[in-house]
Amino acid sequence: MLFVGLGLWWSEIGILPRVVNSQDETLDKRPDYFAMEWEEGTLLTKKQTPFFIEVETMGNQSISLLTDENNRPRLYTADIVTPVCADGECRLMYLTLYWNLLGGYVGFDKVEGQELTKHDHEEFTDPDYEKLHQLLLDDNSILKRKKIDELVERPATSEADGVDATSGATIAEVKESVVDGALYSCFVAWNIAHGEVKRELLDNTAGLFNLEMKHYMLNSNDVDYQMYALKSFEEGDFIAFKERIVEMFRESIPLIRTYIVQNLPELFWRSDSLQIPFWESFDAIDINNRSLLLNHLETAPKEVLLSLSANMGLMTKNQLKTYLMGVEDLVKENSLLAKELDSFAHSKSNTYAYIVEEFLEDLE
């Protein structure tokens, strides 16, 4: 049960909420604020689920599953009406919320004729809605670990820092993330979007998860989907989806790359053709993942060891040391590599030229 406001009961206020028109059984346009890709021509149809959000004095608000033309689950949605109370005054907030298949908030639609308002009764502007959307997208928002009264309490003034003191810093962080003059609305909306519903939707999706969904999530640009699909992998999947895995390793966020490089089956490191595409991404990936790749230098084919020399300028000090250790034997027999190292060592523009210089000295 979600408790909002400052203890006023809706029925005492004597205003009846407008009945939300839930007749729209389809969704054929990108929601007003939406963090996922939306393909033109998409038509999603609502399906009932057993899930609902219970809002104080307003009863249960049903959550629907949105499926595409082929009946494949794509989103969850709910039309929300909730009271927002502050300083003894209550108003209703109308929003249509959307969650992805993992229960993560992804967007909302405004309800026609029901603009959100601030404490001073001013309506939300477009930037205000955008700010609300960004706040709701932050699943680790400061709102998560604070009660509403902690967020509005005025901080004691610090001697050295004035209003910017410690508890003030919290207030400052809140101020930065919520819509000015609409703390209560933001707090209520965030807690609905990130409530228990999240867990229920995720569990529901787990029950629906199949090969199609695995494909869908793996090929999505949504990194949470990518991770979910990767975590469902069995060893054979890494082979079955190897082209996509390489693509993700090259183009996705560092966290996804790390999961891939850390969980590739041994088979990949025993096969030249399977591992080479990952090494070929060396210049395109982030520093952390370069380090993780370099952990596999021992099993890298000779051509990788040689071609990596072109990337020495990208390596950090410790990465360079790891690489040099890896080519210590090879450099003795390969004059081309030796020449390349030598030229690197004597270039003024290489930050870590001295590391290679010392390495070559020690070799002598």
Place this chain on the structure above:
Amino acid sequence: MKLIVLTFSLLCINLAVSQDMLIEAEGFEDKGGWVVDPQFVEQMGSPYLLAHGMGVPVENAKTRVIFNKDGEYKVWVRTKNWVPGNWEPPGKFQLKINNKVLQSILGQRSGWGWELAGTVSIRKKKNSVELVDLTGFNGRIDAIYFTTSDAEPPSSMKKLATWRKTVTQEPLAPNITKKFDLVVVGGGIAGCAASIAAAEQGLNVALIHDRPVLGGNASSEIRVHTLGIYGHFERILKKLDTEHYPNGSPEAYKDQEKRDNNVKSYKNISLFLNWRAYDAKAIENRINYVDARQTASGERIRFEAPLFIDSTGDGWIGYWAGAEFTYGRESVDKYGEHWEEHGELWSPKQPDNAVMGSSVLWRSYEAEGNENFPEVPWAMPVARDYAKVKGEWQWEFSRNDLNQIDDAEEIRDHMLRAIYGSFANAKKQAENANRKLEWVSYLVGKRESRRLVGDYIFTLNDAKSGEKFHDAVVMETREVDVHYQTVLEDEKNPDFISEALFYKTPKYYIPYRSLYSKNISNLFMAGRNFSTSHVGLGGPRVMRTTGQMGAAVGFAASLCKKYEVDPRDIYTGYLDEYLTLIENQKYTPIPDSKQ
């Protein structure tokens, strides 16, 4: 002054064939605006002098050097360009000898090593040497070497250590030995609390700390406020902790004074400030002694005791003694520390060497008039377009190719680039025209590094379950709070900003068994290097909690002395008495005069 000259004579040596003299920069008589930085001794070989002027060249450091023989001396300086690249090195300086500036600009070579400052003609016994900072941006100098020979001193770390010993003719062992009931290494909140607890029980305690002030991360030099609860040890911890001021606040000075005075008030705590331990020797898994060196003079002392406490944060004493330790993140399955909501960020499927990062805090203030700040091109590859006028705890850096101990200098320097670059960006905004840097720490405020292994390894599950262990000695209510670098989620983010993930738990407890080494029989640990998993550390790493650990082992040490036993024996044979002793700490003792 006589003492200083004598000190130098220890560090200077004349060889028969050529005339050679090594001057350690940290031993300069007058350090001017340069500061002694002893943080990276284990990596680069020595404390060094740092020109930490936040962009304003610091006052010259000066010293006098006695030469026994006249001659033409080559002058070598051990230094490094701390940001090599296609720009002017940020930390440039020169040497002035007998009031004459040597023309070579120093601080230009990549990696620690020797630069030739020039040649001087020495024609008198007493000579003056000065360091002339040119930039205020962290130029650094380890040592100056005068020689009449043509040979360049070695730069590689392997050869340098041997060379240094030969040149200084330093004996293997310190020639002073001191004996105590208990030796505590590391004067952070944990080490201070341990010392007080043991001292109150009558032990003769040595507290060795490598800075001039106590408190570690809570000190006025790093300025992180203390968090957590007092547990049983409110009376002791209130002598040491801080107000809840913003991290980086100069209010830290007030608590610094309180802390230093309180620790110094114990007659049976021998305080060795500016002494850094550099070795611990264990025979048959028992530490016999710890060796430490004065960070400026280079003097050495051997500390012998039946009991030692490692509160160094980095677990150095345990490391040198051969204690089992861990570093990095365990696999999620090792201890079952899964948290669905944050998945791999919280605890990975495969173990790795990622840890929470180190912070360098800073602040600026509104000056009365316009203030200039120089261009810092060497900082921009790190700062990029980030613009800020102060830095709180989120200014944190870790990367998996950097070890928080072995690469601490690079981590600190990365943070300095982040700070100077972000401030330079902020200064380009009209509203910051009057902004001036007030304080930038040059000390790395670490969160996590080595964790020594005890008889029990504390994990997230112990925090989640709130199990009250039968040997519980520390308690905490604060969330488990693990940080990650935001760049892992979005490469557009600066790589020096972190985010915290908070796991709410009930009140939880840490058992005594997590506070002594599994395999070094007379070693306690207190502070972030206690026996815990990576995620487990997320909660009790804050300083009132680590202070509780310190106090707990300080009291345990007193019982070890009473019964002439080791830390584990307190658990196996004297637990009731120990727990009673701790329980009694809740009450202010009645002074002897009133009994």
